Amino acid sequence: MRIYLAGPDVFLPNASEIAVAKKEICARHGTIGVFPTDPVADSAADAAEERFLEIYLRNEAHIRQSDALIANLTPFRGPSADAGTVYELGFMRALGRPITGYANTARHFADRTRDFLGAAARRRPDGVWVDAEGLCLEDFGRHDNLMIDGGIVAAGGRLITHAVPDHLRWTDLTAFEACVVALMQEMRGAA
Amino acid sequence: MRIYLAGPDVFLPNASEIAVAKKEICARHGTIGVFPTDPVADSAADAAEERFLEIYLRNEAHIRQSDALIANLTPFRGPSADAGTVYELGFMRALGRPITGYANTARHFADRTRDFLGAAARRRPDGVWVDAEGLCLEDFGRHDNLMIDGGIVAAGGRLITHAVPDHLRWTDLTAFEACVVALMQEMRGAA
Numbered sequence: 001m002r003i004y005l006a007g008p009d010v011f012l013p014n015a016s017e018i019a020v021a022k023k024e025i026c027a028r029h030g031t032i033g034v035f036p037t038d039p040v041a042d043s044a045a046d047a048a049e050e051r052f053l054e055i056y057l058r059n060e061a062h063i064r065q066s067d068a069l070i071a072n073l074t075p076f077r078g079p080s081a082d083a084g085t086v087y088e089l090g091f092m093r094a095l096g097r098p099i100t101g102y103a104n105t106a107r108h109f110a111d112r113t114r115d116f117l118g119a120a121a122r123r124r125p126d127g128v129w130v131d132a133e134g135l136c137l138e139d140f141g142r143h144d145n146l147m148i149d150g151g152i153v154a155a156g157g158r159l160i161t162h163a164v165p166d167h168l169r170w171t172d173l174t175a176f177e178a179c180v181v182a183l184m185q186e187m188r189g190a191a
Numbered sequence: 192m193r194i195y196l197a198g199p200d201v202f203l204p205n206a207s208e209i210a211v212a213k214k215e216i217c218a219r220h221g222t223i224g225v226f227p228t229d230p231v232a233d234s235a236a237d238a239a240e241e242r243f244l245e246i247y248l249r250n251e252a253h254i255r256q257s258d259a260l261i262a263n264l265t266p267f268r269g270p271s272a273d274a275g276t277v278y279e280l281g282f283m284r285a286l287g288r289p290i291t292g293y294a295n296t297a298r299h300f301a302d303r304t305r306d307f308l309g310a311a312a313r314r315r316p317d318g319v320w321v322d323a324e325g326l327c328l329e330d331f332g333r334h335d336n337l338m339i340d341g342g343i344v345a346a347g348g349r350l351i352t353h354a355v356p357d358h359l360r361w362t363d364l365t366a367f368e369a370c371v372v373a374l375m376q377e378m379r380g381a382a
Contacts, residue, residue: 011326044345052331056341077307077322078269083277084338090281091342116268131268133361135202140243147275150247151282154235170324 001031001187003180004063006089007072008082010036012170021173029180034062059084063092068187070179071101073144073159074169079113080144093151100157100183102175103143104164110139158182192222192378194371195254197280198263199273201227203361212364220371225253250275254283259378261370262292264335264350265360270304271335284342291348291374293366294334295355301330349373 003026009018019035026033036059045057063069069092076082081103092099105112110129114121120132129137142149143159152159160182162175194217200209210226217224227250236248254260260283267273272294283290296303301320305312311323320328333340334350343350351373353366 008326011329013321013325013327050331052333052337053341053344056337056345059338060342060345077304078271080269080274083271083274083336086274086277087281087284087336087338087342090278091285093278094282094285113268130204134204135199135361136204138202140241142243145274145278146243146247147250147278150244151251151278153244154247154251170326 001068001184002034002066003031003183004034004066004069004088004092005036005072006069006085006092008074008076008085009072009170018171022176025173025177025180029177029184031180031184034066036062038062040065059088060091063088064095066092066097068092068098068183069100070176070183071099072176073101073103073148075103075105075112075144079109079116081148086145086148089148089151093155098157098183098186099152099155100159100179100186101148101152102160102162102179104162104169104172104175106161106163109142109144110137113137156186192259192375193225193257194222194374195225195257195260195279195283196227196263197260197276197283199265199267199276200263200361209362213367216364216368216371220368220375222371222375225257227253229253231256250279251282254279255286257283257288259283259289259374260291261367261374262290263367264292264294264339266294266296266303266335270300270307272339277336277339280339280342284346289348289374289377290343290346291350291370291377292339292343293351293353293370295353295360295363295366297352297354300333300335301328304328347377 005022023033040058040061042057042061045054048054071085071089073081117131160175160178164172196213214224231249231252233252236245239245262276262280264272308322351366351369355363
């Protein structure tokens with residue numbers, strides 16, 4: 001089985017170390033981790049004239065060639081997960097394959113959004129929280145935007161959150177490993 | 192033809208007015224706009240015990256029943272587009288149907304990310320911009336994360352950006368209408 005390892009880990013200064021560590025965890029549980037920067041043959045990507053499109057097409061090829069996906073949904077420069085990771089999560093859900101995700105925080109989406117907005121968040125007389133532009137804050141007591149939580153739940157997957165000290169936000173792989181375990185149990189159950 | 196209207200428009204205090212305005216533009220160009228909050232029959236959603244999952248399943252059913260998608264990619268509480276919208280964009284790309292998007296800003300992703308980070312953004316000796324945690328800033332001179340731009344380009348769609356005054360960020364539909372026109376031309380070309 002091949003598991004695509006979606007996440008903003010690619011932006012880390014030690015991305016290759018994280019890739020190795022995640023792949024080792026996958027191997028220990030009897031599966032193969034596929035990191036976005038792994039080489040992959042794709043004729044459209046080979047022919048791409050622009051670098052962003054070449055990377056996109058290789059990532060898409062990786063996802064299409066993987067059996068499942070684990071998304072690093074740790075909040076990235078704002079209350080929500082990294083946009084590229086979320087795109088890939090939706091993509092794999094539409095392919096109908098197992099998806100799961102983790103985040104190295106246990107705070108809920110609405111709390112994180114209020115933290116992010118600070119004094120700009122206010123409560124309307126009807127009790128609904130809004131931002132400075134009047135747009136409502138989503139509050140279902142979930143980890144992130146309901147399309148993220150809902151997609152994982154609809155796919156029968158797990159969204160595992162784990163509070164870690166700030167300096168370990170991008171390197172603690174406890175919740176990642178729990179995702180690998182959950183996914184392998186799910187795949188064995190389905191087999 | 193049915194076009195799913197993805198976007199954080201659902202969080203606007205006047206969401207229903209925007210829904211009507213977008214649907215009118217679609218109708219004027221001979222097509223049907225489907226707003227996320229439109230009712231839709233879905234047996235799994237009907238049976239959902241939790242509200243977030245019910246909404247998720249109805250949105251997913253809408254996307255599956257639509258022929259194309261237009262995403263409002265105007266930056267939402269951070270440098271990137273709304274997470275739910277990005278999930279839906281990836282989902283529709285995986286279904287292989289036409290996708291297109293618009294944003295009511297013409298600033299590039301890297302510039303918006305630097306604006307967002309402020310003094311926390313710094314340039315490493317090798318010239319790469321990083322944030323306070325050392326994570327790299329993506330800079331391909333594109334509108335958003337390359338998975339967003341790349342997905343639309345790979346699908347043969349358009350990503351239309353349009354600078355508007357701040358107070359019109361969520362209501363100006365010029366770029367949205369340009370997406371409808373582009374999509375209808377694309378569909379006619381394919382027919």
